[in-house]
Amino acid sequence: MFTLTSPIVRFNHVSYAYESKHALQDINLDIPTGAFLGLVGPNGGGKTTLIKLLLGLLKPQQGSIELFGEKIENFKKWNKIGFVSQKANSFNRGFPATVREVVSTGLTANVGYFRFFTKQHKQKVEHAVDLVGMKEYLDTNIGSLSGGQQQRIFIARSLVSDPSLLILDEPTVGIDTENVKKFYDLLHQLNEENNISLLLVSHDIGTMTKHANGIACLNKQLHFHGDTEAFARLSDNQLSNFYGHPLQVVTHQHEH
Template sequence: MSEAIFELKNISYTYKDKLEHTPALKNINLKIDKGDFVALVGPNGSGKTTLIKLILGVMKLQKGEIYIKGDNHQKYASWQEIGYVSQKSNSFAKGFPASVSEVILSGLTKQKGLFKRFSRKDKKRLEEVLELLDIQDLKDKNISSLSGGQTQRVFIARALINRPSILVLDEPTVGIDNQHVKEFYDVLLKLKKQSVTILLVTHDIGVVVDHANEVACLNGHLHFHGTNHEFKNLGEAELSKIYGFPLQLVSHDHDRECCV
């Protein structure tokens, strides 16, 4: 029997302000097992980032329950097992006075604590992730001097340096050129072979469904959760109904473009 890494039960969330209440998530039930590579897809404003923030405890639950490895997420203590890359990484890096190496090594803070010296083993691991993301030439540069794509790869490396067993990525390929996007997905497939559980939020469904083994399609409600093969077989009318506008799913593996 597969081990459940994330289990979400009846999750609902509403954004509240003085003038109106805006439902973002409605009765979401989702289970992600160990070693799964799950693509979370859906249109802008569909609740994908909200759901990620609830899972990671960045936002407080309003209704429902979330379990991580069987523990209620409020009691979950092993957060160092989870690597996270936010879609806000690029904006965070602007004007930040640190080198690429320092930013990546900061990913070990939860494990080592603040103000601890980095060991020879830590620095060897730094070299490994620099090579994995093909950014060895950037290690001494200031993070604020990098392009958007370079910065995003640095924050992916930061998420990987702690050897996480779970990887959560929110639009990680924004600003990365096509060649490095391909290399990025190759890295994810290597990690999947090492039984890393991956939850990836993306708009680029034409690419991700050729790599993820499962797809969860969110637009307020969870409209679909199944294998990538089942998702590819959804009809154009059904996809367009989920997204709220005409959509055609096209696989990049067949040298065609995805219309979104």
């Protein structure tokens, strides 16, 4: 997939190590506008480290990162990047907060200290909740929703600041099969109708090949980055090499 605009994310020879242990080695990765990129790889392969670098929580020890054409050191428009953490689902379920209140927290940092939510902010919250199809639950306590519904609310929370890139870390863990399907429908809608680029981290290669239009396979190094069809043509043997251990993958035919 080629686009004329510069990529929204660019990793340029990035390496990172925790103490003496290499987590990422010489990563070169471009994410173009409009991507629906699946990031796969074994546990400990550096997926989380890559996300943390992208979010500016870690600084690369070698190489450089650009976001939306700007060096990450100078990048200020963090509201353009939404992040749904893997841990988002492990919140205190007894917490007395309505969907409206939870989604509002997605704007807290944008609004800034000593400023207050305005009517426009409130409309944005309602719009984001509407976008994920949960409008009738605006004033429901978040704890009384199902896991799949809560996941949608957390996506609404990151959508509320109008991001151009949405990063989701293992978003379907603990969600039943039927809701996983609905969840991917929502992602396709956001990607295609709302022009939001997606970076999806998952260990579930099968589902990923079915939905994403690009795959990046990460195990300390970037072993593969290309479109899903090319990834599906890889032999099990090649995949096992990436993973460092034998692997059997059921790849789905791309639906689009």
